[in-house]
Amino acid sequence: MNDKLHKLSLKREVGLLSAVSLVAGTMIGSGIFMSPQLVLFNIGSPGASLVIWAACGILAMLGSLCYAELGTVIKESGGEYVYIIRTSGQLVAFVFVFNSILVGSPAGIAGVSLSFAEYAVAPFFQDCPSPPMVVKCVAVSAIVGLAIINSLNVRFSMSVQVYFLVAKVLGLAVIVIGGMALLIGGHANSFENAFEGTKLAINPVGVAFYQGLWSYDGWNNLNYVTEELKHPEVNLPRAVMIAVPMVTVIYLLVNVSYLAALTPQEMMSSTAVAVTWGNKVLGSWGWVMSVAAAMSAFGSLNGSFFSGGRVCFVAAREGHMPDILSMAHVRRLTPSPALIFTTAISLVVLIPGDFQSIVNLTSFRAWIFYGITVSGLLYLKIKKPELSRPYKVPILFPFLVIVTAIFLVLAPIVDDPQIKYLYVTLFMLSSIMVYVPFIHFKMCPGILDKVTLFLQLFLEVAPTQKNV
Template sequence: MDGGHLNGSVQTNGGSGQLSDLSEGEAGDVLAPPAPDEGNATHLERRVGLFSGVALIVGTMIGSGIFVSPKGVLERTGSVGMCLVVWMGCGVLSTLGALAYAELGTVIPSSGAEYVYLLVGLGNLPAFVFSWVCSFVLKPSMLAIICLSFAEYLVEAFVEECEPPAQVVTLVGVLTIGGITFINCFSVTLATKVQNVFTAAKLIAIAIIVVGGMYSLAEGNTQYLRQGFEHTTSSVSDVATAFYSGLWAYDGWNNLNYVTEEIKNPSRNLPLAIIIGLPLVTACYLLVNISYLAVMSPIELLQSDAVAVTFGNRILGVMAWLMPLAVTMSTFGAANGTCFTSGRLCYAAARQGHLVDILSYVHVRRLTPSPALIFNAIIAIAMIVAGDIGSLIDFFSFTVWIFYGMAMAALIVMRRTKPDAPRPYKVPIVIPWLVLFMSIYLVVGPIIDAPQIEYLYALGFVLAGPLVYIPFVHYKWTPAFVGKTTLFFQKLLEVVPTSYDD
């Protein structure tokens, strides 16, 4: 790569920084990613193997939730038995969704997950709305929430007998986002190694909880589990929101699809990583919840703000400090995995002209999508500093399952519109239909039974997408300063497009 291309002679996706609309035929072309000439164009390399793929799935799914507050499912279901059923149901639903995504990821071997699936299956507007909502709200808010959880546990370890100072927690959260973003901008290999190490650490922590719980059960402490389905709720809304709580803990099952172009042998390793990772997480969550109930009563579990810490204090004695350490390491690993995948969404959307071109550029030497990663970090930091991200959790699952359902619809449509497309992995058609119906239930059920203002906010932001799409993408209106701004950041960040003309 010669330095001359940083001086303004780069050919961008949509011209000089403009957003460009795609025809139906062009949208179909993303069935395969761009294939640059070897040694000529800068592009993302395939550096994610099977083990790293499993670590990415497990590492992003298992964050702080299972260690801190699994009480949400128990509180909304009302009984121990129904709580475990919901945890199992969330695992099954996530696995079915991930299996459908495995087909989507092998038939469309491009990074971006839902974005490219909606683009090919349903067209430009649905894909743009997804990238709009996820790039500006869902992905940054997830990173912000996880990093704040990490900061709270880290600061709490150095503060005795008082609440950790809010300003210090905010500062640590901001620094955490900055540090993780630097790791991911510096090297894909380093980011995957960090993910592998922290995933191993959190699995060790889960093993400690499970062994402790099984030991307690062996001593005859089964009285809380024997309560079964007593006091189970009869509310449709309560069951749906219980699924929301569980699915928040399971979220991340689709993250490997965001980096399809960086997976070694994706037609084999993508489905295999999903088949290994999802059942592993489901088993971990069930065993951890059973272990908690072997040591604590349902009332004690509901009253605890950090269930794993309470568990450790009860059963680990002088080694109780392992639990806060485990939560901190688990949360950091989840934040790293979230950062790794979030940047690829912006990268994929910008490459197709649905976001500004600079977000589709990669570093000339490190081959990382650093502009997209930095963009995601800036929004996450703004959310932390603003201090008003708590309500985002309430409608996160509501919003994201709209798009999961649309991805299932895209798969169903592509079975008809692209019947001859190569499908190295193919799921029974009943699976996407089942996940689609469940997504409709999860979206419509709470609105009918117990409407909340957060749902209106979420729908409002989704519906705002077309208002942005029409002038900036469909009619290709570009402010005059965009081209100069793109060139400035291109030089500043030392980035180039993933394909260009010599």
């Protein structure tokens, strides 16, 4: 029995359609319904905001292609974590995973769940702001519900992802078609003197990128589940080459539609631009946009759960987290302990959650590690050219991503230094104090083994091996 348990591994059940749905479905979440007004507010003009959206799409495409090469060279799940541990070493990888598991992934899940809840309850509170307690209770319900779905069955969670991708694309298609009709009817006032008022200072440009890139977040999600992807050497690059350009085109068309229906001032004063657009263009049917936005956020939340739990799972398998988190259910073959842990941390982060602060601080932290990860690709290209590479990108691509990552990390603090970025940096570095005693010197209390055994029996889970 023990031999069988030690040979447990996750199944390869993610095909090309599911892979495209995972990438595009996670990218198209709450951002496109909530970030356009923030991008416009920070950059100052409609023309420049469209340039930011296009540039974010190009950057997401470059990043995802670099990750595709990394994923076909290092065929392991875990995304940035496993690439950093193979190229930059144990300490840097632990700093990443410590921050990702305790801040990055839970903050992303909390942010998307809050936006889902805002849109889900909006139709019931049309004449007044939604009560914060109601919003947070709905957000909690969504997180717990998706945790259960992802713990029960991989195939079912992927079916949820495909269904909600179709639903959200249809919702965005309504916005695009409505906008095209308005443009044909001559509603193009927002595009006159389109670049007037553009703010070209470093801080506004950097923060505008943060808000735009939040909407593209998820372009790297497929790399978290490489061991569950069928034919990763083919489907990994193919999926991102389908999903990322598709999302970029949709985002540009949706922003054009917003600007066709609303003045820049109306957009910037809106708290939920899709709902404002719906009320103006669809009239009494404006509530449809609240439903579409809620479904979009729910699908993105499911994708974040599916991939986020895998980082925790792989980190535990590498010895950087408690052993129980590296185990999978003996029948369902899902990493349920890691998913339960991610759920618990996400619920803690959700309590004081604020959408815009979550976006800015999460993006600041994320681009530090994106830069480190892609630097690893540059290292492999230069130092280990003999490695088998089923898919390769030009060396210019990782170089451009690294330069952009440096800009995005420095931009918010060079022009307008704020104490919150110092706090984030100090928290990241504090992980070193955890690494030295507990990981490097393995000073773990003996009671942890007894807790692991109890949880293993209670949750019906067993150790796993890599699926390569």
